[in-house]
Amino acid sequence: MSIELWLAFIATSAVLLIIPGPTVLTVISYSVAQGRRAIGPLVAAVALGDSTALFLSLLGLGALLAAAAFWFTVIKLAGGLYLLYLGVRLLRTGISSTGLVAPTAPSSLWRLFANTYLVTALNPKGIVFFVAFLPQFINPRTNATTQLWVLAITFVIMATLNATLYAVFASSACRMLASPRAQRGFNILGGSLLSAAGVWALLARRQA
Numbered sequence: 001m002s003i004e005l006w007l008a009f010i011a012t013s014a015v016l017l018i019i020p021g022p023t024v025l026t027v028i029s030y031s032v033a034q035g036r037r038a039i040g041p042l043v044a045a046v047a048l049g050d051s052t053a054l055f056l057s058l059l060g061l062g063a064l065l066a067a068a069a070f071w072f073t074v075i076k077l078a079g080g081l082y083l084l085y086l087g088v089r090l091l092r093t094g095i096s097s098t099g100l101v102a103p104t105a106p107s108s109l110w111r112l113f114a115n116t117y118l119v120t121a122l123n124p125k126g127i128v129f130f131v132a133f134l135p136q137f138i139n140p141r142t143n144a145t146t147q148l149w150v151l152a153i154t155f156v157i158m159a160t161l162n163a164t165l166y167a168v169f170a171s172s173a174c175r176m177l178a179s180p181r182a183q184r185g186f187n188i189l190g191g192s193l194l195s196a197a198g199v200w201a202l203l204a205r206r207q208a
Contacts, residue, residue, distance in 0.1 A: 031170035049120025083198030091191030
């Protein structure tokens with residue numbers, strides 16, 4: 001793989017990562033609701049989730065999802081319903097809260113990590129996207145497997161950095177506006193974003 005091809009992959013990936021998707025919406029929602037203490041678990045969950053999706057893609061699951069409408073639909077619906085579940089929970093928290101959110105226990109951070117990981121890893125469009133996207137930057141004259149792993153590692157690093165920047169920004173906004181009313185608004189906004197992402201995932205049509 002030439003350095004020019006690798007730089008082209010980086011530039012294209014950067015544009016795609018900046019555009020908010022289900023993972024970014026999840027990171028923003030939880031960062032706004034939980035503050036800076038959520039950054040570590042969120043970033044780790046995104047890194048592990050993208051690594052899982054990429055690993056499954058490289059194993060061939062992406063090809064299965066791309067070819068089998070049934071399994072694509074099953075996983076897509078599961079992911080969409082999970083996003084809706086998270087969004088409704090956050091909305092209920094925002095509507096029922098009467099003051100600042102109390103500090104969460106360590107177990108809550110684990111649940112936050114698990115939720116973000118599942119949203120990131122169980123995104124069938126992401127898995128199928130990797131299968132269609134990565135080969136575009138492969139040089140057929142050299143070892144394809146090595147190139148795929150290089151691209152996969154590069155993408156995970158970039159996705160982790162992207163999630164970190166989004167989390168830091170969102171948590172800073174939360175800290176600057178840490179009033180009871182703002183906390184309720186953040187939870188309602190975050191829940192709305194997650195619910196919208198869930199509806200989008202459920203209604204999005206499978207690409208031909």
